[in-house]
Amino acid sequence: MAFKSSKFLLILLTTVFLCIPSYAVQSIPVLCYHRCGAEVKDSMTIKTKDFASQLEWLIKNGYTVITLDTAARYIKGEIKSIPAKSIVITADDGHKSVYSDMAPIIKKYKVPVTLFIYPSAISNAKYAMTWDQLRELEATKLFHVESHTYWHPNFKREKKSLSPEEYAKSVHTQLYKSKATLEKKMGHGIKYLAWPFGIYDKDLLIKAKEAGYDMAFSIDNHHMKAGLDNMAQPRYMIIDGYNLKRLESISSGKEDK
Numbered sequence: 001m002a003f004k005s006s007k008f009l010l011i012l013l014t015t016v017f018l019c020i021p022s023y024a025v026q027s028i029p030v031l032c033y034h035r036c037g038a039e040v041k042d043s044m045t046i047k048t049k050d051f052a053s054q055l056e057w058l059i060k061n062g063y064t065v066i067t068l069d070t071a072a073r074y075i076k077g078e079i080k081s082i083p084a085k086s087i088v089i090t091a092d093d094g095h096k097s098v099y100s101d102m103a104p105i106i107k108k109y110k111v112p113v114t115l116f117i118y119p120s121a122i123s124n125a126k127y128a129m130t131w132d133q134l135r136e137l138e139a140t141k142l143f144h145v146e147s148h149t150y151w152h153p154n155f156k157r158e159k160k161s162l163s164p165e166e167y168a169k170s171v172h173t174q175l176y177k178s179k180a181t182l183e184k185k186m187g188h189g190i191k192y193l194a195w196p197f198g199i200y201d202k203d204l205l206i207k208a209k210e211a212g213y214d215m216a217f218s219i220d221n222h223h224m225k226a227g228l229d230n231m232a233q234p235r236y237m238i239i240d241g242y243n244l245k246r247l248e249s250i251s252s253g254k255e256d257k
C-alpha cells in the first residue's frame, strides 16, 4: 500500500511538474536589416531578391515572425507562450528602400517588422523616408516605428570628444527628444530603443531606462533571452553576402554561443 501510494505521489508530482509552464525559457533571434537594392554598394545593403528569399525561407521552414513587442513582453514574462520557432525582424535607420523595396515583400508575406527610426533624418535627409511614408507603412498594421535616438550619434566618440556636461546633455537629447518626436509624429507610445552602431555602456543603459524605454537593443549577434540586461538585448545584423545557410545557422541558434 505504501509502495502504491508513493508511486501515485510520484506520478502526481511528475504530472504537476510537467504542467507548470516555464516562462520565458525560449530565446528569440532578432534580425536587424538596413537597406535593400537591386545593386549592392555597401555591406549594409542587401539585394532585394535576397531579402525576398530570406523571408520565403523563414516561412517555408516553419518560423513565425512575431512582433518585437510580443518578443519583449514574452522575455519579461508578461506573455506566457510564443510559437516554437519565433523570430523577430527589425530594420534600422528609415532608409527609403524600406518603403520602395522591402515593404512590397513584407506585405506579400504579411510579417510584422519594427522600424528603428532617428527622427532628424525623416522628411529631411535625401536617403530617408518621409513621415507620411512611415505613417502609410504603419497603417498596414505590419510595420511599427520605435526609436533609434534623435540623430544616430556615435556615443563612444562623443564621450571622448565632448565635455562631461556636453555629453550628458547630448545623451539626454538623443533619448528624450527622439521618444517625444516619434510619439508626436506617429501618434503612439515609444517603448523600444536600438543603440546606434550597437554602441552602449553601463551608464547609457541606466539613462535609457530613466528615459522610459522598456527595452533596448544592440547588435551583439546572440539570441534575445530572459536573464540578459533588457537595455541591451542582442540582435543579429544581416549583411550582404549572408546566404540561406547562414540564415539557417543564425535562426536555429547555432551561432548563439
Ligand SMILES: [Zn+2]
Pocket: 092, 093, 148, 152, 196, 197
Ligand atoms: Zn542605425
